[in-house]
Amino acid sequence: MNSLQPSGLTELAVQSGIVAEYVGTDGRPHPAGVETIRALLSALGLEVNTERDAEEHLAMRRDEVARRIVEPVLVIRTGRQADLPFRLPAGLSLDRATLTLQLESGESRRTALAAVLGTVRRSADGTAHGRLELGRAGGGELTPGIHALTIDMPNRVVQSVLVVAPSCPRSDRHWGAFMPLHAVRTTNNWGIGSYTDLAELATWVSELGGGFVGTLPLYPIDDRVPIDPSPYLPLSRLAYNELYIDPLLVPELAGCARARELLGAPDTALQLSALRSDELVDYEGVWALKSQVLALLFDDLCTRPTFRLGELQTFGETHPELHAYADFRAHQALPRPATGDPASDPLFHLYLQWLASTQLGLAGRAGAPLYADMPVGVRPDGFDTEWAPNSFATGAHGGAPPDAFFAGGQNWGFHPLHPEGLRHDGYRYLVASLRRACATAKFLRIDHVAGLHRLYWVPDGMPATDGAYVRYHDDEIRALVCLEAWRAGTVVVGEDLGTVPEEVRTAMEADHMLRSWVLEFESTEATPLPAPPPAVLASLGTHDLPRFATFLEAGDIENGGTDTGPSSAANVTERRRWRSALERSLGASDSLTMKPEQVIARCLEHLAAGPADLVLVDLEELWGERVPQNRPGTGPEAGNWGRKSSRSLEEMRTDTDRSAFLASLAVLRRQAELPDARMEVVAS
Numbered sequence: 001m002n003s004l005q006p007s008g009l010t011e012l013a014v015q016s017g018i019v020a021e022y023v024g025t026d027g028r029p030h031p032a033g034v035e036t037i038r039a040l041l042s043a044l045g046l047e048v049n050t051e052r053d054a055e056e057h058l059a060m061r062r063d064e065v066a067r068r069i070v071e072p073v074l075v076i077r078t079g080r081q082a083d084l085p086f087r088l089p090a091g092l093s094l095d096r097a098t099l100t101l102q103l104e105s106g107e108s109r110r111t112a113l114a115a116v117l118g119t120v121r122r123s124a125d126g127t128a129h130g131r132l133e134l135g136r137a138g139g140g141e142l143t144p145g146i147h148a149l150t151i152d153m154p155n156r157v158v159q160s161v162l163v164v165a166p167s168c169p170r171s172d173r174h175w176g177a178f179m180p181l182h183a184v185r186t187t188n189n190w191g192i193g194s195y196t197d198l199a200e201l202a203t204w205v206s207e208l209g210g211g212f213v214g215t216l217p218l219y220p221i222d223d224r225v226p227i228d229p230s231p232y233l234p235l236s237r238l239a240y241n242e243l244y245i246d247p248l249l250v251p252e253l254a255g256c257a258r259a260r261e262l263l264g265a266p267d268t269a270l271q272l273s274a275l276r277s278d279e280l281v282d283y284e285g286v287w288a289l290k291s292q293v294l295a296l297l298f299d300d301l302c303t304r305p306t307f308r309l310g311e312l313q314t315f316g317e318t319h320p321e322l323h324a325y326a327d328f329r330a331h332q333a334l335p336r337p338a339t340g341d342p343a344s345d346p347l348f349h350l351y352l353q354w355l356a357s358t359q360l361g362l363a364g365r366a367g368a369p370l371y372a373d374m375p376v377g378v379r380p381d382g383f384d385t386e387w388a389p390n391s392f393a394t395g396a397h398g399g400a401p402p403d404a405f406f407a408g409g410q411n412w413g414f415h416p417l418h419p420e421g422l423r424h425d426g427y428r429y430l431v432a433s434l435r436r437a438c439a440t441a442k443f444l445r446i447d448h449v450a451g452l453h454r455l456y457w458v459p460d461g462m463p464a465t466d467g468a469y470v471r472y473h474d475d476e477i478r479a480l481v482c483l484e485a486w487r488a489g490t491v492v493v494g495e496d497l498g499t500v501p502e503e504v505r506t507a508m509e510a511d512h513m514l515r516s517w518v519l520e521f522e523s524t525e526a527t528p529l530p531a532p533p534p535a536v537l538a539s540l541g542t543h544d545l546p547r548f549a550t551f552l553e554a555g556d557i558e559n560g561g562t563d564t565g566p567s568s569a570a571n572v573t574e575r576r577r578w579r580s581a582l583e584r585s586l587g588a589s590d591s592l593t594m595k596p597e598q599v600i601a602r603c604l605e606h607l608a609a610g611p612a613d614l615v616l617v618d619l620e621e622l623w624g625e626r627v628p629q630n631r632p633g634t635g636p637e638a639g640n641w642g643r644k645s646s647r648s649l650e651e652m653r654t655d656t657d658r659s660a661f662l663a664s665l666a667v668l669r670r671q672a673e674l675p676d677a678r679m680e681v682v683a684s
Contacts, residue, residue, distance in 0.1 A: 008054045013037045015061055016044055017419050019454060019469035025403040025499050032468035039459030040468060043395035044418065069151060069158045073423050075479045076134070078144055078166040083131040086117065090126030097153035101137055101162070104145035111137050113151060144483055146431065161426045165479040167512040171443075171491040173673060174211025175608055175615040175665040176371055177201070180543070180629055181215045181244055182229070182281050182641065183620075185648040191275025192286045195359035196246040197649060199366035204653055206367030209666025212443050214371035214616055216543065216629075216641070218244065218360065222379060224332070227283040229641040232375040232447065233413055236383040237433040239325045240356035243286065247293045250355060251308065256300040259293050280642040295342050298351050312347075315354045321387065321432055322357075326350035328383045360440050369442030371493075371616075374433070376448040376455075377414025388429035390421040396457040399464050403499070406633065409456075409464025416455050419472045427480055434481060438488035443614070445537075449494030449513070450504045452477045474507065482511050493537045493614070497521065509535065514613055519603060520545055525574075528582040529603075531610045538612035540603060540621060544632050548603075549596035549624040552579050597624045601661060608668040615665065620645055622658050 010020050013032070018040050021031040032040075041048050041057075048054050069087055076082050088094070097113035116137050120130040134142060142164045151158040184193030184201060202213045218241050219234035221227065234241075253259055262268055271289055275282055301309055316323040326349035333343035342348035364370045377398050378384045385392045392415040400410040422430060437444055446452070453474040458467040485492045493514040496504060508515055517536040523529065532538035540548045546556035554575040557568055579599075580591035586602040588594050594602075600621050607615045623646070630640045652658070 008051060008058070009034060009037055009048065012046070012048065012054050012058050012061075013041065015058070016041060016046060017471040018044075019471060022401065022469050024401055030401065033466060036459060036462065036466050036468050039462065040396060040457055040470065043393045043457065043459065044420070044470075069156075070132070070149070070160050072160055073427070073473065073476045074149060074160050074162045075475050076142060076162070076164045077479065078164060082134040082142055083118065084134065086128075086130045086132045088120075088128035088130075092153065092156065094153070097151065099132070099137065100150045100152065101134070101139075101142075102148040102150070103143070104147055105143070107139065109137050109139045113153070144486060146426075146480075146483070163476065163479045163483060165483040166486045167510070168482050168485045168492045169489055170512055171514060171613045172211070173613055173669050175617060175662075175669055176210050176212035176214055176368065176443075177205045177662070178214040178371075178539075178616050178618045179620065179645060180231075180641070181218065183629065183643060183645045185276075185644050187648065187650055189276070190272060190286055190290055191278060192243060192281045192283075194246040195244050195356070195363045196249055198244070198360075198370075199363040200649060202363060202367035202370070204367070204649070205662075208659060208663045210368045210662065212371040212614070213368045214443070214445070215373070217373045217375050219375070219378075221283075222382070223283075223287050225284055226636075227287070229281070229283050229636060231373075231641060233377065233379050234375060234382070235379055236325060236387075237374065237378055238321045238384060238387070238436050240353055240360060242352040242356055243283070243290070245290065245294065245352065245355050245359060247290060247297065249359060250294070250297050252297040252300050255304065256297055259296040259300070262293060262296065279644065280639055281644060283642070291343075294352065294355075295348070298342055298348050301351065302347070312351055312354050315357075316350050319353075319357075322353045323350060324387055325383050326353060328386060364440040364442075370440055371443035371445065372437055372441035373445045374437045374447060376451050377412060377416070380413070380415045384429065384433075385415060388425065390425050391417055391429040392421070393418040393457075396459050398451070399456050399458045399467060401456050401467060402465055406464075409458070409467060411458045411464045416457055416470065417472070419470065423473060423476070427476070430477065431480055431484065434484035435488075438484055438490040441488075441490055443491045443493060444485065445493045445495060445516075446481070446513075447495050449496050449508065450500050452481065453501065453504055453507070478507060478511055481513075491614075497542070516542075517612060518542060518545070519607065520548065520551055523578070523582060525578045525581045528578065529585040529606055532607060532612040534611045534613060536612045537614040537616055538607045538610065539616040540600065540607075540618065543629050545628070547624075547626050547628055548600055548621050550626050550628075551575075552596050552599055555626065595624075597622070600624065604665065605668060608665040609672050611672070615669070617662065617665070619652065620647075622661070623647060 013020055018032065018037060021029050024030050038048055046057050048057065067089055070084065074084050076084070094114050099111055099113045099116055101109040116133050118131045118133050120128050122128050144164050144166050147162040147164065149160045149162045179201065181193040181198055184197045186197050189197055198215065205213050217231040217234060219231065219237055220239050220241050221229055221231070221243070222235050247253065275285055326346040329349040330344050330346040394415055396416060397411050398414050398416040399412045400406070402409045452472065454469045454471045456467050457470050458464045481492060491514065493516060494508050495516050496508065497516055497518060505515065515536045517532040517538045518541060520541045541551070550556055554572045557571050557575065576592065583591060583594050583599065586594065586599065604617055625646065627643060629643055631638050634640060636642065
């Protein structure tokens with residue numbers, strides 16, 4: 001094997017989107033090593049073993065660029081000039097060349113290419129450069145949507161996807177409640193929250209003046225034993241979580257004697273009692289019982305055909321991705337299970353998706369609308385990588401570089417999206433994912449929003465310290481996020497916590513995307529009670545951080561958190577000084593005299609009275625919960641994603657003090673608007 005010249009390899013890497021060097025949280029530059037670059041090029045489909053390999057790939061790339069007339073994906077933002085760069089290689093003529101716009105609406109606009117060209121200049125090699133002025137194509141202004149652009153000339157046809165996108169919808173001022181759906185406890189659920197429970201929670205929050213209800217991602221998890229319940233590594237971002245279906249709300253139950261008999265059996269009552277009393281969600285036990293009932297309801301639907309069977313078939317026809325998902329789940333169940341189990345029947349899985357989609361849709365309209373969460377990745381052996389294989393890069397996993405919390409970096413276990421594969425597939429997978437996310441949500445959190453721009457890739461078989469960033473066509477991806485959010489009327493919140501390139505936040509502002517602002521990160525001893533800025537969703541913490549009560553008491557340090565080591569005692573002292581400063585800012589006369597619940601309430605009032613567009617209240621924080629839903633760096637063995645709330649929904653609804661407190665947040669939100677309103681009146 002010939003040795004590779006780092007300079008040639010670096011040039012190919014940069015042209016392929018690999019960032020040759022990044023600045024870490026330590027403030028130092030971290031160059032990508034030769035083996036890392038080779039491995040990531042391979043994951044991108046470019047095998048480079050010799051210098052000649054690198055030269056050949058570079059030559060092919062230069063030739064491709066030289067032949068390109070327009071980019072395969074074109075973006076126009078509404079309200080801006082509809083001009084696009086155009087390049088005509090030497091030897092190609094504009095004679096008889098036409099441009100056709102096929103709009104989403106079905107309208108077709110065709111014109112001579114020369115008629116929509118602005119000023120054309122030619123370089124020394126004869127290449128013509130200019131801009132396509134699509135506003136001159138006739139038919140009026142281009143409406144938002146995903147359109148097709150075709151340039152037809154003798155011996156050459158060029159096709160591109162044209163994305164016309166507005167900005168994301170802006171948000172009104174709201175407070176909202178957060179609780180993982182699996183953690184919601186009610187007196188009659190099955191040991192896990194359900195879509196019915198979500199509807200009841202949304203109704204209660206709405207009654208208190210809340211504007212939204214947030215929960216963890218509601219995508220399907222792999223139900224193969226042992227179940228991995230992580231909502232951030234789902235089986236698909238295109239489908240719905242079947243575990244949250246409420247069988248008691250399924251119409252088939254009224255006519256299915258066998259299902260009613262099973263539900264009324266003493267053994268079933270004992271199972272339900274055990275599932276409800278477990279401290280952690282017994283995912284396997286819940287699904288074993290729930291799927292047994294749902295199988296009977298499905299059998300009833302098929303043996304006593306009604307109009308609902310036709311509705312199910314129509315649902316599958318209008319959601320081809322869910323039809324394919326059902327096929328995938330049925331194939332997973334092979335070899336054929338025990339007699340009577342329909343798990344290997346695709347129609348059964350489509351039925352479950354229909355029920356889940358319907359019940360989640362009802363929950364989203366029951367009261368306060370849903371604040372959904374879109375994870376950054378999916379299981380590498382899940383449905384999405386099979387449905388859209390070109391959209392994913394195998395040979396690497398998404399992750400994060402080393403930082404103060406994870407000195408070895410992080411490998412998040414999913415195959416990253418392929419920058420060029422996405423593009424050449426017309427972003428079909430991304431668009432489908434966004435439409436699924438926005439379908440039932442008025443508010444949408446995009447996990448790791450910096451991943452719209454670049455993502456840290458870890459090559460297979462290498463430690464996370466040896467990864468590198470890979471860039472995406474962020475202008476195209478962001479336009480699609482904005483477009484799909486605009487269609488659905490969904491406010492977008494980007495999770496931009498930690499070290500994030502400034503370009504990301506600049507783009508978020510331009511797109512009208514709200515930032516994330518967390519008091520636990522922003523509060524310091526010098527400035528213990530900072531005010532959140534506008535255009536953010538503000539909260540005390542996140543599902544990945546220690547509970548705020550634990551943080552106040554330095555429990556995350558003392559109980560083996562991220563700051564263990566020789567400096568722990570000093571860190572505890574520093575944390576106590578910070579808490580003292582915070583309590584003084586909240587009006588306490590003496591240090592460390594306020595109960596954690598009092599500090600939490602006063603901090604939430606501070607956020608509600610501030611300029612943040614949205615304020616998120618983690619309901620479990622209100623009674624000083626200490627145990628987190630997730631401990632990063634650990635797995636299901638730590639109880640992650642399985643802990644139930646220590647208060648039932650019925651107990652929360654009858655807690656008059658806390659209900660009154662939550663209702664007061666809506667008053668604070670309105671009162672904080674009054675000064676601006678008065679200023680406008682005076683100015684007028």
